[in-house]
Amino acid sequence: DELSMNKLSRPCRMMLLVNPQSGKGQALTLYNNHIQRMLSEAGIQHTLVITERQNHARELVREADLSQWDALVIMSGDGLLFEVINGLLERPDWEEAIQIPLGILPGGSGNALAASIHHYSGAPQVSSEELLVSCGFLMCKGLVSPMDLVCIHLSSCPRVFSFLSLAWGFVADVDIESEKYRHVGSARFTVCTLVRLASLRVYKGKLAYLPATDLPKHEEGLRNKKTLHCNNQPPTSVPGRPSTVSPRVNTFHNSCHSNNSLKVRKVESTPSRSTNISLTGPSDSLLPPLDQLLPSDWVVVQEEDFVLVLAMYQSHLGEDMMAAPGSTLDEGVIHLFYVRAGISRAALLKMFLAMEKGTHLANNCQHLVHAKVRAFRLEPYTPKGIITVDGEVVEYGPVQAEVHRGLARIITG
Template sequence: MEEKLPEAEAPQRRDAGRVLLYGEFAAAAGAKVRFAVSLTDTELAVQRVTAASASRTRVVHYLMDCVGCRAFRAEEDADPGAYFSAYFYPFRRRWMSSTGGRQRLELRFRVAAATAARDPQGNLREAERWALAIREGSARHRPHREGVVYGEVRRPCRLMLLVNPHSGRGQALCLFTSHIQHMLTEAGVTHTLIVTERQNHARELVREADLSQWDALVIISGDGLLFEVVNGLMERDDWEEAIQTPLGILPGGSGNALAASIHHYTGSPPGSSEDLLVSCGFLLCKGLVSRLDLVSVSLASGLRLFSFLSLAWGFVADVDIESEKYRYVGAARFTVGTLVRLASLRVYRGRLAYLPAEEPPPRCGASPQGHAPGFCSSLFCQKKASADQGAAHTFRNSCNSNNATKASRSEAPPAASGGPADSLLVPLEQPVPSHWTVVKEEDFVLVLAMYQSHLAEDLLAAPGASLEDGVMHLFYVKAGISRAALLRLFLAMEKGVHLAAGCPDLVYVKVLALRLEPLTPKGVITVDGEVVEYGPVQAQVHSGLARLIAG
């Protein structure tokens, strides 16, 4: 029988809501085992039909885990039945482990009503009715976080999918065909695959592309390819509209920091390699879009770049670049690079200044230009801090409003391409504003500004970060830290507990803008893991400027 039972007769659960569809189906032609299938607002429940109803086992599949459903005719012409297949990717923990990943599950049922044995079209219509209802239910239920504003990719969806064939261990294209391609088909997402041929190829493509043909731009690579895409969009004359194009990332490199961050934000246990790829593929198929902070980075030459992940100088930048030779080991390249660089630890002399996101009370007995540990709790210092904080708050508001001071507007560094004005910055050749915090000239081991949670797949550098928190998470370590202490710091970072480890050499602060002036003649500065011009650099957050497909 292929009839929808009256609601009073259809099995229901209080927490699942009203039954929308109910039917009994076989899994294949001629199969004697049949299943009772019911669809509610939130789940697809399957129960094997047996003579002893008390022994029935009911299995629930949540629509939140479903990416799509399709209806189709039987392959054999003699079979008048039709089928519908629903595709689920539920999260499964590994045995005796805190980790896990999403695993593919296909549920296929045969529709062949007794009254429609000679009506294959009627069977197909019924299968399509179920497939449509399941797809609509899946679309209503997407992974999301409370308090985050979302949109969604338009359906049917058309993706430009850019693949760097040399990314990581050179397996990005293979990872796509073996893990992602069928997921997109199951979700009904059409795509055009473009294999990049050289550095900045993706940057050139998106700079000139007719974006009206695409609902999203997705890369499968490391973070470097997305860096190209973001900057290509910001170099367009229509950058304000172009940067609203939803961006997606599928990890195919050795770093995969943004992909790991997205996975982390969903609340899932840590994942790596194929687990991380399938997780991001699942989110891509669900098509939920959130805002993404971008940071404008101004260099001494006048070049202005846009960054979505990090700005690094010293130890972190050295490891990132010097570990390129270990790409063949995948994500472990950073572990190898860290150990190599620890063996001959370098220090760099420079100046650092920043605008705190929240002004702290002044340090008792410390120079306003210093950064000594320990906050003062005296009434006098608290009152002064309150006044300073109010002044800084007023300055930030005025800089970000249409009534900004003439100096703030006229002296802001000009954009080398498109993009919003950097209202919190003054030209690099001028001193930073007086209300900024200045770290006196020091020897540093590292300076790192993070805007997302992960620095690599296994490095939870900024556990408090989110896609659009509107701040940079600034870390720096001064010279004097021992090799053993630095190693312990990075080991703690694997679990994101380094900030609670009590390391006296680590300073962490949330900032809206910063300036870094290296005084050591040689060194490396990276933006999103890419080497940039060495020299003075400054940056400012632009909250929620871009859009990212992320649950």
């Protein structure tokens, strides 16, 4: 299958986006020490773009002349790739734009996709600079594979596309609270997990999902190729305005989450040409509007008290957290996990420790549930809380998601 796996051409013109603030603030040093020479020796011409602020990369790829580039590679954490993917899908030519090979070099504190790709390559789990160097070699090999993206609907934001995870409850809290421990790098998650265990909370809400049945691959492909407008959004046409205005709406609303004790990166809002939601990107065929009832083939989870809900579409949640060991790059499946309330602190700690090796599912924990799904909806009842998408805070409230198989392409080595 020519599209499912191919190779970067040589010479290769690569745009390498580096976030100098990511991780411990050492991404540029890491680039100079490890990556520059490696890429040059592999014959990869690359242009370094140093991001200056949040959303810089997103705006840049939204406007860029993509015919100038053979690959867009980011050296940062998962947050910067999130911007690049959403920037590409906000373009009027999104269908072609999202085909450009993407790449990720772990330079942040949350390097889950890099760790996942490294795992898919069959290499043993490593972290920090070892992971970076190993991912650098994979990058030089330049094999490109399709990667699933998940479209996420929030109640008052445009759709966003996610490549990694959606979290509510324990995992989301840890992800955001650990921001203040950034200086310790990826260890921030471990530190914060222990802190959170001491003050375990229960979150109330309703969870429902559409189970994954085995669909032939070509059928999935057809579904993703449809270019109808998203069917779940409020009317977007304004008289006299073309409906293809490129969206300028910032999609992160930090103001919506109300736990004042948490420090959340301030999100800058770009001037909005239109307050309408995005008309670009593939349509979602499985999701009714967020405020309407779900079809009868969806499963409604009976429990309403959770410690966490976690949707994963890659294997790793962090460099040393294999939260979804069964997940692959492009199977078109969301691995939905939830932990029911009533789990003991000891059992939860055991679960997180086992995640390092991905053995938590084999532990027979009665409170941990795993389902393979194509779509899900979560309606939090607990009035305050955090939802993260790919590790970044999004609007707190009802949320639903659908997987788009193999929508993006990523360098896997």
